[in-house]
Amino acid sequence: MKILVPIKRVVDYNVKVRPLGDQSDVDLNNVKMAMNPFCEIAIEEAVRLKEAGIATEVIAVTVGKSDSQEQLRTALALGADRAILVESDSLLEPLAIAKALAKVIEAESPQLVILGKQAIDGDNNQTGQMLAALLNYGQATFASEISIDGDSASVTREIDGGLQTIKVSLPAIITTDLRLNEPRYASLPNIMKAKKKELDVQPIDAMGIDSAPRMELISVELPAARQEGIKVESVEELVGKLKNEAKVIS
Amino acid sequence: MSTLVIAEHDNTNLKPATLNTVAAANVIGGAVHILIAGNACQSVADEAAAVEGVAKVILTDDSAYENQLAESTANLIKSIAADYSHILAPATTFGKNVLPRLSALLDVQQISEITEVVSEDTFKRPIYAGSCIATVKSSDAIKVITVRATAFDPVNASGGSASVESISADGVSDLSSFVNEEIAQSDRPELTAASIVISGGRGMQSGDNFHLLETIADKLGAAVGASRAAVDAGFVPNDYQVGQTGKIVAPDLYIAVGISGAIQHLAGMKDSKVIVAINKDEDAPIFQVADYGLVADLFNALPELAEQL
Numbered sequence: 001m002k003i004l005v006p007i008k009r010v011v012d013y014n015v016k017v018r019p020l021g022d023q024s025d026v027d028l029n030n031v032k033m034a035m036n037p038f039c040e041i042a043i044e045e046a047v048r049l050k051e052a053g054i055a056t057e058v059i060a061v062t063v064g065k066s067d068s069q070e071q072l073r074t075a076l077a078l079g080a081d082r083a084i085l086v087e088s089d090s091l092l093e094p095l096a097i098a099k100a101l102a103k104v105i106e107a108e109s110p111q112l113v114i115l116g117k118q119a120i121d122g123d124n125n126q127t128g129q130m131l132a133a134l135l136n137y138g139q140a141t142f143a144s145e146i147s148i149d150g151d152s153a154s155v156t157r158e159i160d161g162g163l164q165t166i167k168v169s170l171p172a173i174i175t176t177d178l179r180l181n182e183p184r185y186a187s188l189p190n191i192m193k194a195k196k197k198e199l200d201v202q203p204i205d206a207m208g209i210d211s212a213p214r215m216e217l218i219s220v221e222l223p224a225a226r227q228e229g230i231k232v233e234s235v236e237e238l239v240g241k242l243k244n245e246a247k248v249i250s
Numbered sequence: 251m252s253t254l255v256i257a258e259h260d261n262t263n264l265k266p267a268t269l270n271t272v273a274a275a276n277v278i279g280g281a282v283h284i285l286i287a288g289n290a291c292q293s294v295a296d297e298a299a300a301v302e303g304v305a306k307v308i309l310t311d312d313s314a315y316e317n318q319l320a321e322s323t324a325n326l327i328k329s330i331a332a333d334y335s336h337i338l339a340p341a342t343t344f345g346k347n348v349l350p351r352l353s354a355l356l357d358v359q360q361i362s363e364i365t366e367v368v369s370e371d372t373f374k375r376p377i378y379a380g381s382c383i384a385t386v387k388s389s390d391a392i393k394v395i396t397v398r399a400t401a402f403d404p405v406n407a408s409g410g411s412a413s414v415e416s417i418s419a420d421g422v423s424d425l426s427s428f429v430n431e432e433i434a435q436s437d438r439p440e441l442t443a444a445s446i447v448i449s450g451g452r453g454m455q456s457g458d459n460f461h462l463l464e465t466i467a468d469k470l471g472a473a474v475g476a477s478r479a480a481v482d483a484g485f486v487p488n489d490y491q492v493g494q495t496g497k498i499v500a501p502d503l504y505i506a507v508g509i510s511g512a513i514q515h516l517a518g519m520k521d522s523k524v525i526v527a528i529n530k531d532e533d534a535p536i537f538q539v540a541d542y543g544l545v546a547d548l549f550n551a552l553p554e555l556a557e558q559l
Contacts, residue, residue, distance in 0.1 A: 016513070017378040017382060019382055026378065093359050121377065123363065123377055123379065125346050125350070126353065126360055126362060130353060132351060133351040134354050137425065138321060138425030139426065142346075158488045159431075160489065160497065161431075161434060161489055162432045162433045164430075164431045164432075165431070166317075166426050166429055168425060169425055169426070177495070178478065178482070213359075214389055215361070215388050216386065216389070218372065218386060218387055220377070222381075222383070223381075223382070226539050226541075230542060231532075231544070235544065235554040236558060238526065238555070241542055242503070246503070246541065249446070249503065
């Protein structure tokens, strides 16, 4: 079966992001970019399904600017067979991204779509669920275990109270949580090989979708800072402060 | 203008995050209705009808909604969505699963995890794991919103007397089906509802050592949490995780033990009223958000703390 893995280029998770001086947006000048960590988990899962003989082809897709090709090459180095960039000059909202991905899926007809549960930039946690709705596919979000049996997938999901297992008919959309797997690192030979793999660029304008923004970003600011705390010297002093100063225990 | 709040419940009780979501709906203004989609869940509807500030409870009691799977639940909400200007759900794993699906069915761009209502179309929400706060304005006709529960004080669970209207199932889907659930049972309060939380990190060294935290939790009536590092290391199950990708908590007192303070963890607890950090590394970033920091070996400090409480 064919697996499609949508990925996203985001600010590297180690970067401490700050607002621009005029608070019009976040400051992304000269920051390191990387593949969203949840997307790495999605690629890894798809590649493992291929290595297990369940999947036959893994296609990495992204919707973004031309520089997103860098992350698609990473996906190819990690084991994806080919890649598609839906190129857009502007940054799109999750709904527009889901619409573009739906067009790619209609053209490629994968049996399974695996993507990260959220991107660590906007923290929206929307694209997978929206994609499932647009295609009228079943969805299994926040997956920590996936097993494919015939024309359905059994997926264990991380929910607030613990774990839930559901069965979804294929084709389906699965979004990855942290503990689904531990992604591998790309080896140098695989990075070299990835340069020769197919990377198809499709302009978003040719897709005939409404990608106009529905939200306006008014401002970006730092969160309210906490007042500086103090160091206590002993457990006894700590308990005293909590009882008498903070009054949070009695 | 009226708002529909999607209740989170277990077919027996309303989950507390629903009350925080109603609070956010009250700030937006207009009438507030609550939808209960479940199975054999009349008691939840009765509970919702008593919630302060709720004008109407809409109940769909049908076996199709036993587990509130996303496909059927989103279709049901869609069938009544046209009556509302705003549709809200708590930003829990339930709300995060269902609402974006609804949002795409309605062709609107969801606003995720709001922490403040500025006006009926403008909201604040954290981005980049809470490193920044964005103010966004939506131009969609129906605003579909998930609400960060800890950012809104809950409304009273009693004092209301809403009418209950039953509607029948609509758009039931068989795309997914429930298999089973492993829900952690505990006598301690729920993490997101507890007024005191004590969490352990990688410094705890093993799952067995979490009993040191449990002893203190039992003395304080606290919930026990963990950092992602501790969950990834297999010390405790995933439902313990406090942080950007786990649970967001804001108790009166948060005690972080053996937790270095990665930004992902801070994102889940830095709105706590009082933060205590116990760590042997005096340069650990957790001390930057702590009101009271104790540089000590946790294996000495915890038994001593248990003794003094």
